[in-house]
Amino acid sequence: MLxxxxxxxxxxxxxxxxxxxxxxxxxxxxxxxxxxxxxxxDIDVISSEDTSPKEQRHTCISDAxxxxxxxxxxxxxxxxxxxxxxxxxxxxxxxxxxxxxxxxKILAVPTRxxxxxxxxxxxDSLILFDYDSETTKGTFYxxxxxxxxxxxxxxxxxxxxxxxxxxxxxxxxSHSPTSLPLLSLPSSPSTASLFSSAPSSTSSSSPxxxxxxxxxxxxxxTPKSSFIPTHLPGVGSNYLEFxxxxxAHDVELIVSFLMMEILRRGRFLLTPYTFExxxxxxxKEARDLILRRVRRYTV
Numbered sequence: 001m002l003x004x005x006x007x008x009x010x011x012x013x014x015x016x017x018x019x020x021x022x023x024x025x026x027x028x029x030x031x032x033x034x035x036x037x038x039x040x041x042d043i044d045v046i047s048s049e050d051t052s053p054k055e056q057r058h059t060c061i062s063d064a065x066x067x068x069x070x071x072x073x074x075x076x077x078x079x080x081x082x083x084x085x086x087x088x089x090x091x092x093x094x095x096x097x098x099x100x101x102x103x104x105k106i107l108a109v110p111t112r113x114x115x116x117x118x119x120x121x122x123x124d125s126l127i128l129f130d131y132d133s134e135t136t137k138g139t140f141y142x143x144x145x146x147x148x149x150x151x152x153x154x155x156x157x158x159x160x161x162x163x164x165x166x167x168x169x170x171x172x173x174s175h176s177p178t179s180l181p182l183l184s185l186p187s188s189p190s191t192a193s194l195f196s197s198a199p200s201s202t203s204s205s206s207p208x209x210x211x212x213x214x215x216x217x218x219x220x221x222t223p224k225s226s227f228i229p230t231h232l233p234g235v236g237s238n239y240l241e242f243x244x245x246x247x248a249h250d251v252e253l254i255v256s257f258l259m260m261e262i263l264r265r266g267r268f269l270l271t272p273y274t275f276e277x278x279x280x281x282x283x284k285e286a287r288d289l290i291l292r293r294v295r296r297y298t299v
Contacts, residue, residue, distance in 0.1 A: 001250060002222050004146075005238040010258055011059055011275065015240075018146075019222050023064055025254065029074075029275060032056040057275060061251055069251045074275075079259070083252050091259055095119075107267045109260060113248040119256060121264035126257070128242060138242030140257060141227045145236045149224040 003024060007013035010027070017024040034053060054076030061070035073080040081088040088094050095109050111117040116132040128138030222241075230236040242253050262273050 001244060002225065002239060002241045003254075005240070008234060008238070010238070010261065010273075015254070018225075018239075025064070025069075025251070026062045026066075027059065027258075028062075029057055029059040031275070032058055055275075061254065063251075069249075070255055072255075077262075081255065083255060084249060091263075094256060094259060107264060109263070111248070111256060113245065113252070117245070119260045121260060121267065123268040123270065126260060126264055128253070128257075137245075138240070138253065138257070140261065141229075141239040141241070143230045143233055143236045144227040144239065145230060146239065147226045147228060149226055 002018040003015040004018055005013045006016060011029040013027050014023050015025040015027065016022070034056070055074075057074035059070070059072035059074065059079075060068055062068050069084060071082040079091060081090075081094055093112075095112055097110055097112075105122060107121040109119045109121075111119065111128075114130075116130055117137065118129050118131060120127050120129045126140040127136050129135075130137045227239065228236075240254070240257055242250075242257075244250060245253070264270070265272050
């Protein structure tokens with residue numbers, strides 16, 4: 001399945017199914033009003049700690065018919081997740097583990113529905129990797145231009161010449177600058193806390209790895225595409241492509257992606273996600289990206 005984000009704010013956007021052009025999911029996040037009881041402060045309590053209440057928000061993911069599939073209650077930046085009729089709970093419950101495997105420049109978080117499926121994040125990428133088949137099952141394409149892949153029609157030659165088919169530059173049989181080998185992952189990475197911090201990485205930008213052939217529903221077919229990165233926030237579109245899994249609803253993969261993207265930004269000290277002012281957030285991200293590149297090439 002290939003989904004396109006219609007807005008830069010991933011918690012306030014529509015997800016368009018590229019195969020049909022229709023809206024598959026709607027993601028909305030609202031700020032809840034603070035109740036009077038939350039505003040009361042005991043004047044007899046003297047403390048240097050910040051006693052101000054955290055902002056309460058609610059995120060809802062609904063399908064094309066408007067049916068609510070996911071409900072996320074935010075207490076500050078701490079989510080309480082409900083998927084379909086199941087109360088999942090906190091972030092560690094969504095991934096089924098409070099510890100993750102990672103290398104200094106890779107954050108790997110296993111899924112709860114399949115121990116061999118691991119969300120793998122770097123400063124420049126986010127993929128879902130299957131250790132069992134050693135294939136990529138999901139990829140986040142950020143700030144890219146999508147180019148549909150197709151084959152040119154067969155040209156008929158004279159009777160003395162055999163017919164040939166000329167593939168397009170983006171076909172699987174020809175070399176494309178956006179078609180790259182799968183990202184290799186360590187078989188036995190180390191273990192660390194899910195919420196551990198790390199210094200900012202200065203690794204070079206790497207293009208998105210190639211993706212396996214998804215397994216879409218019988219009535220749809222995911223179009224083959226190539227993605228050209230623009231390397232500039234706000235230029236191009238964002239896409240999420242993933243293979244469906246028999247043990248997990250598609251919306252669980254989407255929720256896991258949203259949480260992993262927020263974790264990725266915190267883990268590698270990237271521009272943090274903010275719940276408001278997406279335009280300002282994009283400008284700050286562009287500025288931080290330029291500064292990182294300047295430091296990278298001047299060291």
